[in-house]
Amino acid sequence: MKQLMKGNEAIAEAAIRGGCRAFFGYPITPQNEIPEYCSKRMPEVGGVFIQAESEVSAINMVYGAAGAGARAMTSSSSPGISLKQEGISYICGSELPCLIVNIVRAGPGLGGIQPAQSDYFQAVKGGGHGDYHMLVYGPESVQEAVDIAYDAFDKAEKYRAPVMILGDGMLGQIMEAVEIPPMKDPATFPKKDWVTDGTGIGSNRRIINSLYIEPDALETVNHRLFARYKEMAENETAFECYKTDDAEIVLVAYGTVARICKSAVNMLRANGIKAGLFRPITLYPYPYEVLAKIAAQDSVKSFLAVELSMGQMVEDVRLGVNGKKPVEFFGRTGGAVMSPEDIVKVVMQKEGR
Amino acid sequence: MSSISIDKEKCKGCGLCVKACPKKVIEISADESNKSGYFVADPVRMQDCIGCTFCALMCPDVCITVEK
Amino acid sequence: MAVVFEKTKMLTDVNFHYCPGCTHGIAHRLIAEALEELGCEGKAIGIAPVGCAVFAYKYFNCDMQQVAHGRAPAAATGVKRVCPDKVVFVYQGDGDLASIGTAEIIHAAARGENITVIFINNAIYGMTGGQMAPTTLIGQKTTTSPHGRDASVSGNPIKVCELLSTLDGPSYIARCALSDPANVMKAKKAITKGLKNQIEGKGFSLIELLSTCPTNMGITPIAALDYVKNEMTKIFPLGVYKDIDAAQK
Numbered sequence: 001m002k003q004l005m006k007g008n009e010a011i012a013e014a015a016i017r018g019g020c021r022a023f024f025g026y027p028i029t030p031q032n033e034i035p036e037y038c039s040k041r042m043p044e045v046g047g048v049f050i051q052a053e054s055e056v057s058a059i060n061m062v063y064g065a066a067g068a069g070a071r072a073m074t075s076s077s078s079p080g081i082s083l084k085q086e087g088i089s090y091i092c093g094s095e096l097p098c099l100i101v102n103i104v105r106a107g108p109g110l111g112g113i114q115p116a117q118s119d120y121f122q123a124v125k126g127g128g129h130g131d132y133h134m135l136v137y138g139p140e141s142v143q144e145a146v147d148i149a150y151d152a153f154d155k156a157e158k159y160r161a162p163v164m165i166l167g168d169g170m171l172g173q174i175m176e177a178v179e180i181p182p183m184k185d186p187a188t189f190p191k192k193d194w195v196t197d198g199t200g201i202g203s204n205r206r207i208i209n210s211l212y213i214e215p216d217a218l219e220t221v222n223h224r225l226f227a228r229y230k231e232m233a234e235n236e237t238a239f240e241c242y243k244t245d246d247a248e249i250v251l252v253a254y255g256t257v258a259r260i261c262k263s264a265v266n267m268l269r270a271n272g273i274k275a276g277l278f279r280p281i282t283l284y285p286y287p288y289e290v291l292a293k294i295a296a297q298d299s300v301k302s303f304l305a306v307e308l309s310m311g312q313m314v315e316d317v318r319l320g321v322n323g324k325k326p327v328e329f330f331g332r333t334g335g336a337v338m339s340p341e342d343i344v345k346v347v348m349q350k351e352g353r
Numbered sequence: 354m355s356s357i358s359i360d361k362e363k364c365k366g367c368g369l370c371v372k373a374c375p376k377k378v379i380e381i382s383a384d385e386s387n388k389s390g391y392f393v394a395d396p397v398r399m400q401d402c403i404g405c406t407f408c409a410l411m412c413p414d415v416c417i418t419v420e421k
Numbered sequence: 422m423a424v425v426f427e428k429t430k431m432l433t434d435v436n437f438h439y440c441p442g443c444t445h446g447i448a449h450r451l452i453a454e455a456l457e458e459l460g461c462e463g464k465a466i467g468i469a470p471v472g473c474a475v476f477a478y479k480y481f482n483c484d485m486q487q488v489a490h491g492r493a494p495a496a497a498t499g500v501k502r503v504c505p506d507k508v509v510f511v512y513q514g515d516g517d518l519a520s521i522g523t524a525e526i527i528h529a530a531a532r533g534e535n536i537t538v539i540f541i542n543n544a545i546y547g548m549t550g551g552q553m554a555p556t557t558l559i560g561q562k563t564t565t566s567p568h569g570r571d572a573s574v575s576g577n578p579i580k581v582c583e584l585l586s587t588l589d590g591p592s593y594i595a596r597c598a599l600s601d602p603a604n605v606m607k608a609k610k611a612i613t614k615g616l617k618n619q620i621e622g623k624g625f626s627l628i629e630l631l632s633t634c635p636t637n638m639g640i641t642p643i644a645a646l647d648y649v650k651n652e653m654t655k656i657f658p659l660g661v662y663k664d665i666d667a668a669q670k
Contacts, residue, residue: 022503048502053528060492064499067486068466072499090489196484198466198507207478208486354422367442367642373602391441407602409426413446414437419426
């Protein structure tokens with residue numbers, strides 16, 4: 001049965017139904033409904049909720065809890081996610097699964113509290129130190145965010161890496177009718193033989209660690225991580241092609257901006273311009289290959305990346321298109337959001353109409 | 354009659370046991386070194402050992418066993 | 422003759438990497454012995470810091486997590502909350518706990534987090550090469566206070582036990598010194614008490630151990646013990662700073 005839920009609360013409930021039993025967070029707008037919801041809901045399901053003293057502590061609590069075997073998550077918004085970067089690097093280095101939700105707000109600095117997509121680089125290129133990646137999703141709707149959060153821990157545990165949901169203020173605050181799947185039974189979760197739950201002793205003891213003093217040992221770890229990322233790219237890459245089959249101009253956008261672009265595509269088509277939208281759902285791994293195929297289509301004349309930033313994902317669009325067709329950019333920042341009409345106007349101008 | 358035994362390969366010759374021993378049983382050897390190159394602790398006056406365990410309590414490398 | 426002292430089973434056979442005379446080894450032994458005596462085999466999880474004791478995960482014969490600099494109390498919170506029946510101990514140095522990790526330790530203490538923290542205070546940064554620590558004494562020379570710590574430039578040493586004992590959360594706060602056999606025995610008792618409090622669900626405990634760093638102090642291991650006993654204890658007096666059991670009596 002569908003129910004009307006705010007994005008932030010729906011994400012929290014879906015994560016809990018997906019097995020999350022430990023939430024550690026710190027208040028920051030516009031994601032506060034996630035910790036608020038968890039503070040009420042976790043005790044009902046026998047889980048743990050702590051409002052930490054900082055985002056730094058919250059992510060390290062996730063480290064501890066995930067290392068001890070729990071399905072643990074944290075959420076925050078841009079400045080808070082910056083504070084978590086140290087912990088995220090350690091979590092990736094120590095190969096711990098968890099869920100991190102970033103309800104992005106405009107930056108840099110304290111920025112604003114309105115929606116933005118300016119944390120894309122931080123999320124997909126590695127905001128912390130060292131060679132690592134996370135499985136990063138950019139859902140366009142509350143339902144999609146719910147579905148991702150619901151399965152996030154299964155994927156995080158499969159690859160022993162964090163899953164990040166990169167939302168924005170719109171996704172977090174909007175209310176939509178959603179179907180939340182039933183509670184998963186923890187008994188069905190795959191066993192984790194690496195957790196430090198205290199039972200280890202002698203040759204069975206487990207160590208959660210990201211320190212490798214010997215260069216060869218650390219290089220081996222990095223290769224192991226990247227072998228997993230390769231596997232992740234093969235299995236998890238997700239995207240949507242919207243009216244791209246005969247498109248001449250292909251918009252590329254993710255998250256809530258993609259929804260605005262879909263309206264723009266239809267308005268452009270009504271004006272006789274064959275527009276389409278390519279929407280990456282996974283931002284890491286990025287669907288480069290599909291984008292390359294679209295770029296190779298005879299019909300396609302050019303791409304327009306549309307983002308709530310000064311142009312971040314557009315760099316991945318260029319990598320995917322690889323010079324085959326021109327790639328242009330249209331963005332709004334500071335929390336300002338473009339309308340479908342704005343996008344139509346930009347495309348019409350480029351088309352000389 | 355008490356005695357101590359020192360795992361000399363673990364000993365780093367720091368001398369804390371020498372200072373702790375109330376009976377001056379132990380000295381740092383002037384010529385015996387281990388594989389790590391440390392001149393090691395040597396119980397030269399074992400007959401005086403009273404098994405008080407002070408040497409072991411202070412040994413930072415936990416390389417002393419005491420019998421009493 | 423019977424064996425009256427041997428290495429505890431709660432330490433692994435791996436040789437400590439510490440410098441000769443460094444008291445980290447004594448602290449490790451005391452914790453491991455207390456764990457064994459309290460029956461924590463197969464029930465303990467240790468949190469290793471950043472600093473010289475970063476390799477503590479090699480030495481304790483139990484599950485271990487190595488965590489980011491200063492964040493051990495936060496990670497331990499995560500562990501303990503999802504494994505409430507296990508014994509969680511945290512091992513931190515003065516840079517880790519009293520400088521970069523002040524927020525984490527204060528709030529773990531304020532929450533009364535049911536963990537046991539062993540705080541090694543040797544008044545200097547060891548691993549990075551002898552820089553000034555938050556607990557460096559006034560006038561003490563380090564590689565970043567080459568003319569001696571000057572309070573007008575670098576402030577005064579932080580007294581962790583005094584600070585934390587003002588909070589309602591902790592059940593037991595004590596400062597001991599690893600300077601001589603008698604004080605080492607007292608330290609063992611304090612560590613045992615801290616772990617026992619955790620097992621009994623009494624909440625947060627912290628045992629500060631005044632320790633040495635002969636290498637970076639630039640003195641012999643024995644002179645370093647004397648420094649602890651004669652100089653450090655003047656600024657960091659030994660004793661029990663909080664004990665809810667004593668308060669109840």
